[in-house]
Amino acid sequence: MPITNDGAVGESKKMIIEIRDVSKLYRLGDQNVLALKHVNLKVEEGRFMAIAGSSGSGKSTLLNIMGCIDTPSKGQVIIDGRDVSGQAPDELAEIRARTIGFVFQTFNLLPVLSAEENVEYPLLQMPEISRDERRERVRTYLGIVGLSKYASHRPNQLSGGQRQRVAIARALVTNSRVVLADEPTANLDRKTGAGILDLMQKINVERGTTFVFSTHDRRVMERADTQVRMEDGRIMKLGLKLPDGSWKFVHDQSKGEEGPEINPEA
Numbered sequence: 636m637p638i639t640n641d642g643a644v645g646e647s648k649k650m651i652i653e654i655r656d657v658s659k660l661y662r663l664g665d666q667n668v669l670a671l672k673h674v675n676l677k678v679e680e681g682r683f684m685a686i687a688g689s690s691g692s693g694k695s696t697l698l699n700i701m702g703c704i705d706t707p708s709k710g711q712v713i714i715d716g717r718d719v720s721g722q723a724p725d726e727l728a729e730i731r732a733r734t735i736g737f738v739f740q741t742f743n744l745l746p747v748l749s750a751e752e753n754v755e756y757p758l759l760q761m762p763e764i765s766r767d768e769r770r771e772r773v774r775t776y777l778g779i780v781g782l783s784k785y786a787s788h789r790p791n792q793l794s795g796g797q798r799q800r801v802a803i804a805r806a807l808v809t810n811s812r813v814v815l816a817d818e819p820t821a822n823l824d825r826k827t828g829a830g831i832l833d834l835m836q837k838i839n840v841e842r843g844t845t846f847v848f849s850t851h852d853r854r855v856m857e858r859a860d861t862q863v864r865m866e867d868g869r870i871m872k873l874g875l876k877l878p879d880g881s882w883k884f885v886h887d888q889s890k891g892e893e894g895p896e897i898n899p900e901a
């Protein structure tokens with residue numbers, strides 16, 4: 636379905652991901668868990684967005700649905716203008732591979748591969764990319780994350796922060812326009828975590844890559860330019876950072892205000 640009736644959106648802003656009235660029901664034995672309840676969210680290209688909320692509030696579920704790793708029980712997911720709801724798994728994999736990169740809390744690197752082989756891995760799924768171009772891209776992205784000297788190290792020969800840098804390079808190497816990061820700093824000490832955020836922000840500013848990351852940590856939240864606060868499967872607040880560093884909450888259900896459409900431009 637094409638995007639229609641988008642009146643609430645500023646006409647010049649491009650939405651890279653839109654979540655429309657998405658609910659997610661997990662069935663576990665005879666138990667039902669409604670992990671997301673009528674969630675609406677628009678992610679404008681170029682944002683540096685934090686999704687915050689307590690454990691179990693639905694952050695990972697939302698990120699997985701945004702990244703087409705999981706599908707909604709109800710509602711629509713629109714990636715770069717394409718409605719991906721109801722698409723076949725192989726089509727989803729294609730969209731995911733070419734648009735979206737993932738970074739996980741536990742890095743999820745392949746232990747038997749070196750740093751450069753881990754970064755190269757997603758490119759092996761893209762037959763149109765030649766061996767030379769693959770090499771060149773791997774070199775470029777390892778350089779961007781500051782790991783050129785560690786190309787031949789295996790994950791267990793790297794620190795946590797270095798492993799997460801490899802994961803970021805792997806997320807970017809397919810020229811992803813969005814990186815979805817599920818608690819990317821949670822397994823790192825404070826200083827290393829801050830370094831990872833510095834790197835993500837640098838890539839966001841210099842390359843225009845959109846980042847959406849989840850976190851429990853207030854310091855991490857404060858680094859974002861857009862803040863989504865989740866509670867019990869719902870988006871309770873959506874805040875935008877003002878030039879003076881303070882937050883303006885454009886949508887606030889915690890104060891009883893009903894917002895059917897959550898939109899930074901509203």
Ligand SMILES: Nc1ncnc2c1ncn2[C@@H]1O[C@H](COP(=O)(O)OP(=O)(O)OP(=O)(O)O)[C@@H](O)[C@H]1O
Pocket residue numbers: 661662663668669670688689690691692693694695696697
């Ligand atoms: N695969 C699944 N099967 C059943 N229930 C699930 C599944 N994944 C998540 N849930 C449930 O959905 C709810 C939201 O989980 P989710 O992982 O999205 O929370 P979260 O905000 O990421 O939490 P955390 O901060 O602990 O990572 C929880 O109640 C969880 O138990």
Ligand SMILES: [Mg+2]
Pocket residue numbers: 694695696817
């Ligand atoms: Mg989670």
